[in-house]
Amino acid sequence: MAEYKSIKGFTIQSTSSDPVPSAGSWASGGSLNTARASLTGMGTLTDALVTGGQTADPGPSFSAATENYNGSSWTEVNDLNTGRRELASAGTDTAAIAFGGIQNTTVQAVNESWNGSTWTEVGDLNAAKYQLGGCGTQTAAIAIGGVAPSLSPNPTATSELWNGSGWTETADLNTARTFGGSIGISTAALLVSGDTNNPFPNRVANVEKWNGSSWTEIADVNTTRAAGAGAGTTTDGLYFGGQTPPPARVGNTEAFDGTSWTEVNDMATGRSAVAGEGTGSAAFAAGGYSTTYVANTEEWTFPAGPSFLIEGDMWYNTTSNTLKAYGKAAGIPAATWSAGGSLGTARYYLYGFGTQTASIACGGDTGSVSALTELYNGSSWTEVNDLNTARGGGGSAGKSPSTAGLIFGSAGPTPSKGFTESWDGSSWTEVNDLNTAREGIGGFGIQTAAIAAAGYTTTDVNNVESWNGSSWSETTEVNTARRYAGSSGLSTAGMIFGANPATGATEIWNGSAWTEVADLNTGRGYQPGGCGTTTASLCFGGSATGPGLAVTESWDGTNWTEVNDLATARRSLAGTGTATVALAAGGTPPVTAATEEWTTPAANYTITVG
Numbered sequence: 001m002a003e004y005k006s007i008k009g010f011t012i013q014s015t016s017s018d019p020v021p022s023a024g025s026w027a028s029g030g031s032l033n034t035a036r037a038s039l040t041g042m043g044t045l046t047d048a049l050v051t052g053g054q055t056a057d058p059g060p061s062f063s064a065a066t067e068n069y070n071g072s073s074w075t076e077v078n079d080l081n082t083g084r085r086e087l088a089s090a091g092t093d094t095a096a097i098a099f100g101g102i103q104n105t106t107v108q109a110v111n112e113s114w115n116g117s118t119w120t121e122v123g124d125l126n127a128a129k130y131q132l133g134g135c136g137t138q139t140a141a142i143a144i145g146g147v148a149p150s151l152s153p154n155p156t157a158t159s160e161l162w163n164g165s166g167w168t169e170t171a172d173l174n175t176a177r178t179f180g181g182s183i184g185i186s187t188a189a190l191l192v193s194g195d196t197n198n199p200f201p202n203r204v205a206n207v208e209k210w211n212g213s214s215w216t217e218i219a220d221v222n223t224t225r226a227a228g229a230g231a232g233t234t235t236d237g238l239y240f241g242g243q244t245p246p247p248a249r250v251g252n253t254e255a256f257d258g259t260s261w262t263e264v265n266d267m268a269t270g271r272s273a274v275a276g277e278g279t280g281s282a283a284f285a286a287g288g289y290s291t292t293y294v295a296n297t298e299e300w301t302f303p304a305g306p307s308f309l310i311e312g313d314m315w316y317n318t319t320s321n322t323l324k325a326y327g328k329a330a331g332i333p334a335a336t337w338s339a340g341g342s343l344g345t346a347r348y349y350l351y352g353f354g355t356q357t358a359s360i361a362c363g364g365d366t367g368s369v370s371a372l373t374e375l376y377n378g379s380s381w382t383e384v385n386d387l388n389t390a391r392g393g394g395g396s397a398g399k400s401p402s403t404a405g406l407i408f409g410s411a412g413p414t415p416s417k418g419f420t421e422s423w424d425g426s427s428w429t430e431v432n433d434l435n436t437a438r439e440g441i442g443g444f445g446i447q448t449a450a451i452a453a454a455g456y457t458t459t460d461v462n463n464v465e466s467w468n469g470s471s472w473s474e475t476t477e478v479n480t481a482r483r484y485a486g487s488s489g490l491s492t493a494g495m496i497f498g499a500n501p502a503t504g505a506t507e508i509w510n511g512s513a514w515t516e517v518a519d520l521n522t523g524r525g526y527q528p529g530g531c532g533t534t535t536a537s538l539c540f541g542g543s544a545t546g547p548g549l550a551v552t553e554s555w556d557g558t559n560w561t562e563v564n565d566l567a568t569a570r571r572s573l574a575g576t577g578t579a580t581v582a583l584a585a586g587g588t589p590p591v592t593a594a595t596e597e598w599t600t601p602a603a604n605y606t607i608t609v610g
Contacts, residue, residue: 013315018324018604024255025265029284029297030073034065037289038085040134041229041275043093045282045299046071049114050275051098054085055293060104061085066119068093069284069297078118082110086273088134088182090141090162097122097138097162100146102130107149111162113138123166127151127158131198133182133191135230139164140186142210145177147198154198159215161186171214175206175403175425179273183230183237183256187212190256192239195226196403196425201245203377204403204425205358207261209234219260222581223252224357224377229276229285231300234258236280238300241288243272245377249290253300255280257312262602269296314607323607328580329536330605332554336564340583340595341380345372348588349527352574353398353405356583356597359576360402360423364392364586369412373428375402376583376595385427389419393527393572395443395487397450397467398423404447406467409455411439420472422447432471436463440483440500440527445491451475451509453496456483460499464514466491478514480505486530486575488537495534495555500525502544506560508534518559522551529575529584536579538598541587543571548587552598554579568594 032050039053048069054061064083067074080098087101087108094116101108109128112119125143132146141162148156157176160167173191180194189210196202205220221239228242235258244250251267271288278284283300287293314325343361350364357378364370371390374381391410394417398405403425410417418437421428438455445451448469455461462481465472482499489495492511497520498504504519520539528542528549535557542549548570553560570587577583582598 012323014318015315016317016319018317019313019315024281024300024302026251026253026267026285026298026300028268029299030069031297032067032074032287032295033076034063034067035293035295036063036065036287037271037273037293039063039273039275039287040087040089040098041277041284041286042089042091042096043069043277045278045284045301047093048277048284048286049093049096050286051080051089052084052087052101053275053287054273060102062103069286074297080112080119081121082108082112084108084110084130086130088132088143088146090134090136090186091138095138097141099125099134099143099162100129100132107147111167123162126160126167126169127156129156131155131178133180135182135184135189136162136186142170142186142189143167144182144189144191145173145180145194147178155196159210173208173215174217175204175208177204177206179226181228181230181239181242183232183239184210184234188234190230190234190237191215192230193221193225193228193242201226201247202426203243203245205355206403220355220358221254221261222263222357222378223250223254225250225252227272227274229274231276231278231283232256232280238280238283240267240276240283240285240300241271241274244379245382249288259312267298269294269298271296324604325607326602326604328600328602331601331603332580333561333563334603335580335598335600337552337566337584337596337598339567340597341376342595343381343586343593344374344383345370346591346593347372347392347586348572348591349392349411350574350586351392351394351396351407352576352583352585353396354402354576356577356581358402359583359585360398360405361574361585362407363387363390363394363410366591369410376585381595387421387428388430389421391419393439393484395441395452395455397443397445397491398447406445406447406450408434408443408450408452408467409438409441420467434465434472435474436461436465438463440485442485442487442496444487444489444494449491451491451494453487453509454478454482454485454499476513478507479516480507484525484527486528486539486542488530488532489534493534495537497530497539498524498528498542504560520553520560521562522549522553524549524551526571527573528571529573531575531577531582532579538575538579538582540566540575540582540584540598541570541573546589548589566596568592568596570594
């Protein structure tokens with residue numbers, strides 16, 4: 001039999017006891033000599049450099065001050081030639097560049113090189129810009145996004161590469177933004193979160209990854225914000241601080257393992273426009289704005305000890321003779337619902353898509369059908385642009401960010417039951433209709449690849465249609481005609497569960513065919529909330545007779561298990577997120593604006609081999 005190492009290329013740690021979860025934390029460091037925000041940082045925890053920034057309000061101000069950190073205290077060194085704020089940088093405390101920014105109201109393209117003692121002007125950016133991201137080294141760096149008055153639109157999606165002597169324009173971001181946090185090097189970088197509006201606010205949770213030639217959208221951060229700082233690499237990164245909507249400076253810290261973001265210990269001082277750098281296990285955060293300009297420095301470290309766990313870690317316990325891993329999926333039985341910010345307008349049969357911290361809830365019924373759209377930022381809902389056609393009781397897709405979604409079908413008004421609308425993060429556009437107009441659709445997928453399953457015309461139907469980003473086409477029918485089922489998944493791997501009249505029937509879609517699998521424990525219909533994948537989903541709320549249910553069930557790829565209930569029993573609600581981090585909004589009866597957040601702790605679990 002082949003060894004694990006020969007198959008995977010690495011070994012699994014053996015230990016006599018289970019390791020403990022990640023224990024990274026922030027501690028106080030030496031304060032800057034000049035309190036300021038919108039500065040930029042380079043280097044490591046024990047050999048750091050910060051420069052530039054803003055020192056006073058009201059009105060524009062800027063700084064040329066440069067300070068060097070030795071791990072305990074900051075020392076003033078030679079100033080920039082061109083003082084500015086909202087600039088970016090790359091490199092170390094002895095070999096760095098600082099580029100872009102704004103001085104008073106003059107946007108800068110200037111780039112300066114640091115040799116360990118002085119700054120020298122070198123090749124300018126192609127476009128003057130500020131509020132940009134940047135990372136890399138003194139001889140190989142990348143400048144990302146920001147505000148560039150000479151370019152349109154603003155913020156800009158442009159990226160530029162530095163080769164040690166000049167800048168070259170390269171592939172654009174997928175989502176133009178300002179005040180994003182940057183992590184990595186010029187050939188492997190992340191741009192984290194930020195704001196898509198100039199001026200503020202339209203903060204996003206989006207994260208994009210750079211592979212040296214193109215940008216790809218990957219897993220969102222858990223807390224939507226802008227003007228945070230980053231440290232580390234694309235496989236061991238850290239993002240901290242920032243400003244959430246409505247304006248609140250936060251200390252939230254998230255760790256990235258190359259696949260997903262995990263919330264870890266917060267900074268003591270919540271702040272935005274902070275400077276930071278270092279590694280995923282040893283970083284610094286300096287300056288920023290809290291309720292005033294701050295000089296505080298905080299140091300991120302891990303204590304000495306055994307191997308500390310992060311999401312996805314695996315090991316072999318020699319005492320119990322078991323292979324184990326650490327992840328949130330194992331913590332689902334202990335997960336609970338807690339109150340979130342209420343919708344601005346109570347309604348039911350609404351559409352929903354996105355994540356727990358970046359969701360859209362739109363349409364629905366308040367006594368008559370509604371066109372209202374609201375955006376959730378992890379704590380509160382804000383009204384944004386309305387649907388073109390008031391409606392409710394259809395299907396939706398867009399399981400990743402709240403900046404890209406699709407809704408289709410409706411219970412009213414006639415004759416718009418086939419209408420489809422696409423959301424681009426700011427407005428709705430009518431696109432091609434369903435081939436079969438209907439209501440009560442089980443919808444799943446993303447904005448450009450979705451499934452509309454079953455529903456109701458004048459009777460229950462088993463029609464299924466596939467969306468390719470521009471049009472709908474008929475595909476394989478579900479086994480059981482139904483309406484108002486819950487749903488989850490992607491266009492190539494999704495599922496529907498429950499329906500009117502109340503049933504527990506569950507079917508899984510593999511991209512070409514439907515298969516009946518294990519039923520829900522509690523049969524229900526009337527649009528229960530659903531989210532997740534075909535191997536890890538949630539079903540919550542709905543109704544068996546008329547009154548709403550609070551019952552929540554978790555799907556593990558084989559069976560449904562009852563877990564902790566919603567606090568507010570309801571049906572006809574919106575459900576978004578994943579099986580471990582979810583959101584429930586609205587519903588009836590009575591008509592409610594209640595929002596609840598499902599949060600799962602990570603836990604150890606045993607891996608069994610069948």
